[in-house]
Amino acid sequence: MPNIKSAKKRVKVNEAKNLRNKMIKSALRSSIKSAEIALEKNSENKAEVVGNAIKKIDMAVTKGILHKNCAARKKSSLARKLNASA
Known part of the structure; x- marks a missing residue:
């Protein structure tokens, strides 16, 4: 401790x-x-x-939790699955 x-504040x-x-x-x-x-x-x-x-993914990028390329990959995957199911 x-x-x-x-240091305590940190x-x-x-x-x-x-x-x-x-x-x-x-x-x-x-x-x-839930989307999948x-x-x-x-x-x-x-x-x-x-x-x-996709909105949650974008929010995670702006908060610095996900890297932008990781987010792009996840969004692309969801979009591909959505278009394939249509």
């Missing part, structure tokens, strides 16, 4: 950022999974669900 005041700040990143990552994984399930089951609102997943 740190003794210096600034621990608190890092903990808060870690929780925020974990929350965003979890929501991202959930939305991608919607595509698999060929539901009527699959375009909307994929759109929401």
Whole structure:
């Protein structure tokens, strides 16, 4: 445990950022999974669900959680699956 005041603050700040990143990552994984399930089951609102997943992916990039190329790969994969199911 740190003794210096600034080091104590760094621990608190890092903990808060870690929780925020974990929350965003979890929501991202959930939305991608729900989009893939919607595509698999060929539901009527699959375009909307994929759109929401792409929005979450973009948000993760702006927050610095995903690299832009990783996001592009994930979005491309979802778009390919959406077009194939249409």
